[in-house]
Amino acid sequence: MLAGVIAALGGWAWVVFGLALLAAELVVPGTVLLWLGFAALVVGGLSLLAAPGWQAELIVFAVLSLAAAVGWWLYGRPDNAAVSDRPMLNRRAQRHVGKTLTLDEPIARGEGRVRIDDSVWRVRGPDLPAGARVTVTGADGATLTVEPAAD
Structure with a gap:
């Protein structure tokens, strides 16, 4: 039943999934869901344009999610070791x-x-x-x- 609904939605299922992940990011701390949501939106857009098979969609989603998460980990996250203007704030x-x-x-x-x-x-x-x-x-x-x- 659910698989039939998802198949009927086609690429829109990925768009809805991506938007749901982005909405969940507002509630759940961290940024993992943000990158998964963006990956799902990209896969949804590709699916609406080219209509690849579901296997290709899952592979693209996995690769984009992993690349986005690793990219954020290496380059995008704030540096917690940055020098503070008040280094003794919580060390009275x-x-x-x-x-x-x-x-x-x-x-x-x-x-x-x-x-x-x-x-x-x-x-x-x-x-x-x-x-x-x-x-x-x-x-x-x-x-x-x-x-x-x-x-």
Whole structure:
């Protein structure tokens, strides 16, 4: 039954399939369906013009889909490793590495606190009294690693 309807539509079946894939691309994340939809539209256009057999249509669809996906993967997708104008945006603790700060609370048993702007950060380092100057040497999650500042 379904095969008869698809055969009756001829090349329009590919056009409808391509449009359905493009519509699905609006809902599904990624860009794979976009390239499959374009390939189906091209096959639909070729089918309406030349009327090749269904085997040739499937082969052309497969080749175009693969070529489009590989081409997008190699040349079209955005480079995620591109240099950002705000490289520390989601790495708040890393932004403070190298800063010299004053302890708000003493470091006792390896842990203390320091105020940076309007935030209080937990610090780890050698035991030091409150008011001591420390330099941030690293970050582990939301905890800063410090050492005594070399004044």
